[in-house]
Amino acid sequence: MKKIAIFPGSFDPFTKGHEDIVLRGLGLFDEVIVAIGYNSQKHKRYFDIDVMVAYINQTFVGYDNIKVAVYNELTAELAKKYDAKFLLRGLRNTTDFEYENSIAQVNNYLNDDLESVFLITSPRFAAISSSIIREVHRYGGDTREFLPYEL
Ligand code: ADP
Numbered sequence: 001m002k003k004i005a006i007f008p009g010s011f012d013p014f015t016k017g018h019e020d021i022v023l024r025g026l027g028l029f030d031e032v033i034v035a036i037g038y039n040s041q042k043h044k045r046y047f048d049i050d051v052m053v054a055y056i057n058q059t060f061v062g063y064d065n066i067k068v069a070v071y072n073e074l075t076a077e078l079a080k081k082y083d084a085k086f087l088l089r090g091l092r093n094t095t096d097f098e099y100e101n102s103i104a105q106v107n108n109y110l111n112d113d114l115e116s117v118f119l120i121t122s123p124r125f126a127a128i129s130s131s132i133i134r135e136v137h138r139y140g141g142d143t144r145e146f147l148p149y150e151l
Pocket residue numbers: 008009010011012015016017018021088089090091092096120121122125126127128129130
């Protein structure tokens with residue numbers, strides 16, 4: 001059976017750190033679905049969701065085993081729809097770990113078919129976070145070093 005992993009996140013924006021996790025994920029899974037969680041009530045995005053879908057598609061042009069989805073439901077439910085048995089996430093530091101640990105427990109409770117798999121960040125991408133990139137962009141700084149596409 002095809003091993004499908006969901007890589008869920010806000011991706012506001014999608015960074016080289018995210019790209020690295022997806023490409024390394026292909027070493028483990030047959031297909032990786034980059035799933036952009038969208039909750040209009042929670043917080044307003046900085047980068048438009050449709051624009052980010054286009055950038056992610058552009059990043060992985062030529063890969064037919066990487067897909068992009070937008071969702072507004074529990075990740076555990078989305079995984080069932082795609083028949084995905086794995087949730088792929090990245091870990092940069094202990095703060096990520098604390099957060100990921102609790103989400104993984106809840107996701108496992110919601111869908112016990114789902115295994116969370118964590119990849120440790122590659123050192124060269126460890127400092128990249130979407131929130132820092134939003135700050136740099138907001139004040140007109142150069143973000144090219146951090147993104148796998150040209151804004
Ligand atoms: P969320 O809003 O769910 O935290 P993000 O879009 O910030 O989602 O990130 C999605 C996933 O990518 C998370 O597992 C996060 O830890 C991971 N991630 C973010 N930046 C990096 C990076 N530079 N290296 C490795 N993993 C990363």
